[in-house]
Amino acid sequence: xxxxxxxxxxxxxxxxxxxxxxxxxxxxxxxxxxxxxxxxxxxxxxxxxxxxxxxxxxxxxxxxxxxxxxxxxxxxxxxxxxxxxxxxxxxxxxxxxxxxxxxxxxxxxxxxxxxxxxxxxxxxxxxxxxxxxxxxxxxxxxxxxxxxxxxxxxxxxxxxxxxxxxxxxxxxxxxxxxxxxxxxxxxxxxxxxxxxxxxxxxxxxxxxxxxxxxxxxxxxxxxxxxxxxxxxxxxxxxxxxxxxxxxxxxxxxxxxxxxxxxxxxxxxxxxxxxxxxxxxxxxxxx
Amino acid sequence: xxxxxxxxxxxxxxxxxxxxxxxxxxxxxxxxxxxxxxxxxxxxxxxxxxxxxxxxxxxxxxxxxxxxxxxxxxxxxxxxxxxxxxxxxxxxxxxxxxxxxxxxxxxxxxxxxxxxxxxxxxxxxxxxxxxxxxxxxxxxxxxxxxxxxxxxxxxxxxxxxxxxxxxxxxxxxxxxxxxxxxxxxxxxxxxxxxxxxxxxxxxxxxxxxxxxxxxxxxxxxxxxxxxxxxxxxxxxxxxxxxxxxxxxxxxxxxxxxxxxxxxxxxxxxxxxxxxxxxx
Numbered sequence: 260x261x262x263x264x265x266x267x268x269x270x271x272x273x274x275x276x277x278x279x280x281x282x283x284x285x286x287x288x289x290x291x292x293x294x295x296x297x298x299x300x301x302x303x304x305x306x307x308x309x310x311x312x313x314x315x316x317x318x319x320x321x322x323x324x325x326x327x328x329x330x331x332x333x334x335x336x337x338x339x340x341x342x343x344x345x346x347x348x349x350x351x352x353x354x355x356x357x358x359x360x361x362x363x364x365x366x367x368x369x370x371x372x373x374x375x376x377x378x379x380x381x382x383x384x385x386x387x388x389x390x391x392x393x394x395x396x397x398x399x400x401x402x403x404x405x406x407x408x409x410x411x412x413x414x415x416x417x418x419x420x421x422x423x424x425x426x427x428x429x430x431x432x433x434x435x436x437x438x439x440x441x442x443x444x445x446x447x448x449x450x451x452x453x454x455x456x457x458x459x460x461x462x463x464x465x466x467x468x469x470x471x472x473x474x475x476x477x478x479x480x481x482x483x484x485x486x487x488x489x490x491x492x493x494x495x496x497x498x499x500x501x502x503x504x505x506x507x508x509x510x511x512x513x514x515x516x517x518x519x520x521x522x523x524x525x526x527x528x529x530x531x532x533x534x535x536x537x538x539x540x541x542x543x544x545x
Numbered sequence: 546x547x548x549x550x551x552x553x554x555x556x557x558x559x560x561x562x563x564x565x566x567x568x569x570x571x572x573x574x575x576x577x578x579x580x581x582x583x584x585x586x587x588x589x590x591x592x593x594x595x596x597x598x599x600x601x602x603x604x605x606x607x608x609x610x611x612x613x614x615x616x617x618x619x620x621x622x623x624x625x626x627x628x629x630x631x632x633x634x635x636x637x638x639x640x641x642x643x644x645x646x647x648x649x650x651x652x653x654x655x656x657x658x659x660x661x662x663x664x665x666x667x668x669x670x671x672x673x674x675x676x677x678x679x680x681x682x683x684x685x686x687x688x689x690x691x692x693x694x695x696x697x698x699x700x701x702x703x704x705x706x707x708x709x710x711x712x713x714x715x716x717x718x719x720x721x722x723x724x725x726x727x728x729x730x731x732x733x734x735x736x737x738x739x740x741x742x743x744x745x746x747x748x749x750x751x752x753x754x755x756x757x758x759x760x761x762x763x764x765x766x767x768x769x770x771x772x773x774x775x776x777x778x779x780x781x782x783x784x785x786x787x788x789x790x791x792x793x794x795x796x797x798x799x800x801x802x803x804x805x806x807x808x809x810x811x812x813x814x815x816x817x818x819x820x821x822x823x824x
Contacts, residue, residue, distance in 0.1 A: 263722050270634035271644070276627050277697065278651030280690045284658065284666045291669055343565035351559055352566075360566060362813050367573050369744070369805050371751030373782045374798055378576050380785075407572055440555035461657065468659020470754040471782060495661045499754055502668070517665045521658070528657040532650070 288521055292514030304515065310481050312501070312509040319516055324483045325491035326523075329401045329473065330466045332487060336406025337462050341413025342455065348414070349421040350443050368411035376475030379404040384476060393488035396478030401491070404472050409462035416461060420454020420538055421447055454538030460531040464524050470495040494520045577802060584799030587792045593800070597764055601780065602790045606797055608766040612774030615681045615767060616760055617749035620688035625742050627689075628696025629731075632738075635697075636704045637726050656694035663691045664758035672759055682770040684760025688752060692745035699744070703737025704730055740815045747808040751801070753778040777801050 296304050299317050307318025344364065348357050380396075383403055388395030424447055432442040448455065478490020479500060492500075498513050498520075505513050549557070595605030631652070635645055667687030677683045707730050715725040731738070753776075761773030762783065775783075777797060784794035 266723050267634070267638045270630050270638055273627055274631040274634040274648050275651075277631065277655050277693055278648060280693065281651045281655050281658075283670060284655075284662065284690075287666055287669050287674075288662065291665075340565050340569060343562045344569055347559075347562045347566045351562065360570065362809070363570050363573055365813075366806070366809050367569070369747050369751065369809050370573075370576060371753065371778050371781075371801055371805065373751075373753050373778050373785075374576065374580060374802065377781070377785050377794070377798065378579055382579070410569065438551045438555045440558050441551055464657050464659075468657075468661065470659065470661040475782075475786065495659060495754075498661050498665065499757065502665070502758055514665060514669070517662055521662055524657055524659060524662070525654065528654055531657075532653055 285521070288514060288517050291511060292516070292518035295508060295511040295515045296518065299512075305519070308481070308483055310497075312505070312512065315508060317508075317512040317515070319494065319497070319519065321481050321483045322492050322494045322497050322516065323519070325398075325477070326467055326493040326495070326520075328398050328484050328487075328491060329405060329477065329493055330463055332398060332402030333405035333409060333466045334459065334463055336402060337409035337413050337466070338459055340406065341410040341458070341462065342417055344410070344414045345417035345421060345458075346443060346448075349418050350439065350447065364411050364414050367407070368415075372408065372469060372472040373475070375404050375408055376472035379472065379476040387488070391488055394478060394490055396476055396490045397488045398477070398484050398491055399487040401473050401477040401493075402487070404476050405466045405469055408469060408472060409465045412465050413458045413462040416458035416535075417451070417455045420451040420458065423454060423538065424450040451538065453534045457531045457534035457538060460527050460534065464527040464531070467493075467523055467527070468495060468520065470499050474499055494523075577806070580795060580798045580802050583792075584795030584797075587796035588799050592793075592796055596766065597780075597793075600764070600789055601784050601793055603793075606777065606780060606793075606800065608764060609775055609777045609780045609797070610800070612681065612760070612767055613750055613776040613778075615770075616684040616688065616756060616774065616776055617746055619681065619685035619770070620692060620749045621742055621746045623685060623689040624693045624696055624745065628693050628741075629700045629738060631693075631697045632700035632704055633726055633731070635701055637722065637730065652694040652697050655690070656698075658691075660691065660752055660755040661758075663687050664755040667755060667759035678771065679759065679761030679763075679773040680771045681760060681767050681774050684756045684774070684776075685770075687755050687759045688749040691752070691755060692748055695745050695748065696738075696741050699741025700734070700738045703734040703741070706737060707733050736815050736818055740812045743808055743812040743815065747805050747812070750776075750804055750808070751778055752776075753782055757782075777804075 295317065303318060306320050308321040309316040309318040348360055352360065379400055383400050384395040387393065387397060387400055428446050428450055429442055432446045473493050474496040477493060477496060479492040479496055480490045481492055484491045494516050497516050502513055592605040593610065594607050596608055597606065598604035635648065639645055667683055671677050671683035671686050672679055711729050711733065712725055715729045756776050757779050760776060762775045762779055763773035764775060767774040778801060781794055781797040781801060784790055784797060
């Protein structure tokens, strides 16, 4: 028995490595980034669009706006396609076809983000430039690329949520004479709404955090976008673009950009976790 | 306007959704076909086995293949035992409690953190604070932390899928808990655990932002864990973004895509083997 206790203790210590990793990340990102936010003043840092590292001006408003614009537009695309696919796979698809579609979605998640970015640059960007005007590298181009990239997240988590709805709901609704689609949108989607919300929020976290694909298609200019055809720079691309040569205050300011990103992601994650838990609770208690 | 009959409404909606599904599949096929169409003709034996010449304009990608294998392989070798041990603890050695809630919260949050943040952290922690420099080791440790949640989650699912009767029988035959876990539970959960590990390997191969800040972008062949090394994904990024050589960029992307495809198919096959296994 003594040996058993020792093993349990050892495993417990190993099991805490994920938590300690998270703690280390938090501590180090904040330690590097927070001083410059305090020094510049949070008002200046977050609300000014003047980013000029060589003269010591660090305002990230245009990037916050950029990330926001890209993420919101990407989520429209990602949600429509992702949720649509989840419904098809979960409720309307013959099992044989689902066996093909599911690995397709998984594979879509496995393709490297640089490849998405690259294919975006050589296909979507010229199309936008020719047919819609503007430089092509734009909010729209990044949203399309990101929309495709977050689709697997939205699809797989929404499917889990739909699957967690008791099958008797479906059977009851069909028995009352509702069509499959009526059942889906009046019963299943309602019952799974917390889980689906969690899926969308987690997808949003993916979109905010995506770096390499966005760098390649967003244009990276330092201005607040006025339309979906304007180029933007996001928080993530700011870090990745300038980290290579930054030093001193400039590097600190990039870490501060990371702090901003980190806080946004943690808020989104926590909301998604709460939503997912509520969703799981609904499935069980009723 | 007359209301649509429910049946017509269903037909319309369902056909729209089928179109969405078809568009998704079409996108995947298009991306893969596009890259392979432009890249495969340039993937030759020489390309795979030679070093790059003049920053990748000519020559091959051999050092990047080695670098990728070292960084991703090491990342998975580090993360797998930790991840599986965490899963074993969560499933076999404890009940749901505040401690497991904290561990799960940590893993879930870690899973949501963007790769660029891992990159920043790896840069300041492994390369600077611990003095490892831009190296294979820094990159591998950063990636290990990044794929850890995936391994924990897939291993946990695989272990939970092992029938409870197996454990009872093992106890009934007089084994200790450790014997039961190592000889019975892990044995039958192995395909599932392995699937998670293979998928994590795929994820570390495709990662770019985090390795850019931790493993660096040296073009040479890494001779030790403390050498900087450029991975395939980063090489592809640099080639295409700086317009060094489009044909070599496509060829590198083809190698990348094919490795991801092979890993995914392998993982899928493993998972099916797991499902079909007669019990």
